[in-house]
Amino acid sequence: MIQQAFPASLHADLEKVLGVFYVGPWYLFWRKEFWNLNSQAIGPYVVNLDGTQFTIPYRIASYEPLANRVAALAPLQQTMLHCIFLRHNNGWVRQQHLSALLGSTADFVVPFTLPLLGEYVVEIIAVLDEYITGTVLANRARFANENEAYWQRTQRRVVSYWNEYYRHQYPRLADYPGTQLVHRIEAARMQLLKP
Numbered sequence: 001m002i003q004q005a006f007p008a009s010l011h012a013d014l015e016k017v018l019g020v021f022y023v024g025p026w027y028l029f030w031r032k033e034f035w036n037l038n039s040q041a042i043g044p045y046v047v048n049l050d051g052t053q054f055t056i057p058y059r060i061a062s063y064e065p066l067a068n069r070v071a072a073l074a075p076l077q078q079t080m081l082h083c084i085f086l087r088h089n090n091g092w093v094r095q096q097h098l099s100a101l102l103g104s105t106a107d108f109v110v111p112f113t114l115p116l117l118g119e120y121v122v123e124i125i126a127v128l129d130e131y132i133t134g135t136v137l138a139n140r141a142r143f144a145n146e147n148e149a150y151w152q153r154t155q156r157r158v159v160s161y162w163n164e165y166y167r168h169q170y171p172r173l174a175d176y177p178g179t180q181l182v183h184r185i186e187a188a189r190m191q192l193l194k195p
Helices: 008-018 032-037 067-071 075-085 091-100 107-118 122-131 134-146 148-166 177-193
Strands: 045-049 052-056
Touching: 008 075, 045 107, 045 134, 052 107, 075 091, 075 107, 091 107, 091 122, 107 122, 107 134, 107 148, 107 177, 122 177, 134 148, 134 177, 148 177
Parallel strands: none
Antiparallel strands: 045 052
């Protein structure tokens, strides 16, 4: 399934990335049971990027590869590995790998990073806020335009998670970091839609 998450031009690099993963009995990434157990809750999501459809796993469960194995990968391959771990079931792991992507403007990163906005970990949203500026903001706005239904669902999730977990910390929805980032992306999206 993970091949469907990256452009075909990167599949040779993806093979090298997957080669650094440890595969053991705890490894659920490829197990059919993992996907069928909660297929409605954690199934993959389908998005478009520059006219091509990609299927991204909602969550993976895997230990992170050893640092020396990751260091042996080319920079592009390391970026791909960080993208994969943005779908990890542990929020701390997602945050660490998002931080490693700061400064990356690769288009294939977009379908992995924007969904983090619609998740419940406000610390990840703070990293996103730092990351999504300039060219990266424009890329996210284009992605939102190309995936309007997905973008609307992400916005609804931002509101839901604010209401469920952060309403006490941010009494006004407008003050919640996720909402502020949504407004920035939405403003950039509207700019792109202007004739």
